[in-house]
Amino acid sequence: MRRILFITTRNPFSKQYSGDRLRSSQIIKYLSKKNKLDLVYSDVLTNEAIPDKSFKGNKFFFKRSLFLSLINSFLQLLKINPLQLGFFYSENAHKFIENQHHNYDVIIFHLLRSAKHIPSNFTGKKILEMTDVYSDNYKQTFDQISFLNPLSYLYFLEYLLIKNYEKKCSNIFDKIILVDNNNLKKSKHILKDKIVKINNGSFIQKKSFIFKKNNNKIIFIGNIKYLPNKEACFNFVKKILPKINKKFPEIEFHVIGEISILNKIMLKRYKNVKVLGPKKNLKPLIKNSICGISNLNIATGMQNKILNYMSYGIPSICSFKSFNNSELKKGKDLLVYKHDDELINFIFKLKKNKSLSNKISNNGYTKVKKSFNWDFVLKKYSKII
Secondary structure, three states, X not given: OOEEEEEEOOOOOOOOOOHHHHHHHHXXXXXXXXXXXXXXXXXXXXXXXXXXXXXXOOEEEEEOOHHHHHHXXXXXXXOOOOHHHHHOOOHHHHHHHHHHHHHOOEEEEEOHHHHHHOOOOOOOEEEEEEEOOHHHHHHHHHHHOOOOOOHHHHHHHHHHHHHHHHHHHHHHOOEEEEOOHHHHXXXXXXXXXXXXXXXXXXXXXXOOOOOOOOOXXXXXXXXXXXXXXXXXXXXXXXXXXXXHHHHOOOXXXXXXXXXXXXXXXXXXXXXXXXXXXXXXXXXXXXOOEEEEEEOOOOOOXXXXXXXXXXXXXXXXXXXXXXXXXXXXXXXXXXXXXXXXXXXXXXXXXXXXXXXXXXXXXXXXXXXXXXXXXXXXXXXXXXXXX
């Protein structure tokens, strides 16, 4: 049994859904089964109670001030460090970790932004759950934004700072966890012998998809406060859905996930768009669905939304940029498109072709059940701690 401290910058068990929270909560629950694990987390939000049935270890919460987060971001910039290191930094959390680190054999830092909390003189194993190569995410975002937008220069600066810091982390941490082969290809600046690939996983649900000619929903699941998801939703309702509705006026686009009030109002202005907000029980929402989509133009790692769709047997369509897992087969487990016309064509085929729709549904569901169960994919963690 190992004594583990897990450090993250958001409540992993929050009711607000996001892919990073889902992954961190599953790692915590998995490692807690055979080890003593304590949790340190900070947030600008008020602390949400974590029920014992989710996690029975010690929980230490530190509230961050938004004002201090902005000041800390500026201070990190002066040190030529990424802004996010300062924004997510908590002085009280850091003091606690400095005073308590000797009680643990292993410390796991969730995402690059928590790495600033690494204690001095810790002699145990240090693991960075980086998940994605974040520098690439910022580079893709910079490429997507007009150079006339002042934010584009901020994204480019952060890209350079994060890439340099990712390189530094190679010399600090014993192991760095990445989520898929696509991230491995983009990690040449990180020492190869430090990297371990551990996939995302999914919960196995009862298969709910039933092909019917009157199915009329296209599903998108994700945190719409996250820029790549927001951009994907607005791109779909502006450019794709109108073309689909010319042939099938009854087809609707259903958005499920955390979203700001402003973006909710703006999306609902478009015809045949339903914004449902964050939902824990997806089963009643996916009834009459044609497919689930991951139409991201900015993507670094394996998208949890794809595994989520497959876990219910919903046929999945994803952009080429979203497709980065060699264990999933194009045209068999899911459909992968390279341009908008191909996306529209795939949706039409899944709407009309029962054979194709059931093939993608059954193969995707079987693959997730066999290869992406959380307990199965997280076995590697037992070996590296």
